[in-house]
Amino acid sequence: MVRRRKFCKFCAEKxxxxxxxxxxxxxxxxxxxxRILPRRISGVCxxxxxxxxxxxxxxRHLALLPYxxx
Amino acid sequence: MRRYEVVFVLAPTLTxxxxxxQIEGFTKTARxxxxxxxxxxxxxxxxxxxxxxxxxxxxxxVVTLHEPSxxxxxxxxxxxxxxxSVIRFLSVRTDLDLKRAEKFKKARDLRRQKRPAPVxxxxxxxQEMEEALAAAEPVEKEEE
Numbered sequence: 001m002v003r004r005r006k007f008c009k010f011c012a013e014k015x016x017x018x019x020x021x022x023x024x025x026x027x028x029x030x031x032x033x034x035r036i037l038p039r040r041i042s043g044v045c046x047x048x049x050x051x052x053x054x055x056x057x058x059x060r061h062l063a064l065l066p067y068x069x070x
Numbered sequence: 071m072r073r074y075e076v077v078f079v080l081a082p083t084l085t086x087x088x089x090x091x092q093i094e095g096f097t098k099t100a101r102x103x104x105x106x107x108x109x110x111x112x113x114x115x116x117x118x119x120x121x122x123x124x125x126x127x128x129x130x131x132v133v134t135l136h137e138p139s140x141x142x143x144x145x146x147x148x149x150x151x152x153x154x155s156v157i158r159f160l161s162v163r164t165d166l167d168l169k170r171a172e173k174f175k176k177a178r179d180l181r182r183q184k185r186p187a188p189v190x191x192x193x194x195x196x197q198e199m200e201e202a203l204a205a206a207e208p209v210e211k212e213e214e
Contacts, residue, residue, distance in 0.1 A: 014175070014178065016170070016171030016172075016174045016175055017167055017168060017170075017171040020162075021077070021132065058160060058162065060119070061158065061160055062077055062079065062130075062158050062160050063079065063118040063119045063120055063122055063128065063158055064119060065119050066119040066120050067120065
């Protein structure tokens with residue numbers, strides 16, 4: 001089995017500003033338990049992971065995304 | 071001029087008129103403090119990701135404003151805290167982030183101009199190799 005090379009979604013799609021209001025985009029990085037998906041799994045680059053984490057935390061504060069889900 | 075994005079969530083128990091009144095009140099406060107309202111985006115009633123107090127829905131309002139200092143935003147936050155119908159709020163300064171995003175975009179465009187996009191499947195230097203091979207062919211023919 002060949003493991004596909006991971007790439008940063010935000011670099012590929014040229015998203016420079018990760019909007020905390022964009023729940024659909026952020027939702028892709030918070031699987032069922034609602035924890036932030038680690039970089040080693042998603043392949044997101046360090047720069048974008050930092051921005052992504054901040055955006056997710058802002059969205060959580062506004063109750064757009066859950067803190068925990070079960 | 072700083073650019074701020076102020077989001078607040080109003081309780082779902084308010085009527086539509088009351089929601090309008092609240093928005094009107096807050097934007098007026100901001101304007102009185104010297105802010106210029108760029109846009110007011112009402113998302114309408116939305117389900118919350120979790121319960122806040124006793125509520126499971128809320129009216130989301132996104133206000134974008136320009137102001138020279140943070141005084142209007144500070145005043146808005148103070149008002150949000152004392153207003154019971156505001157169940158959540160967040161204000162974010164966005165001018166610096168947007169400027170940075172712009173810079174990244176510019177740097178990327180510049181890089182693309184300098185180096186043409188590589189053709190998929192073509193290895194770098196392949197063309198030169200083929201040219202070299204073509205030049206070498208006549209030598210082989212002489213030997214035949």
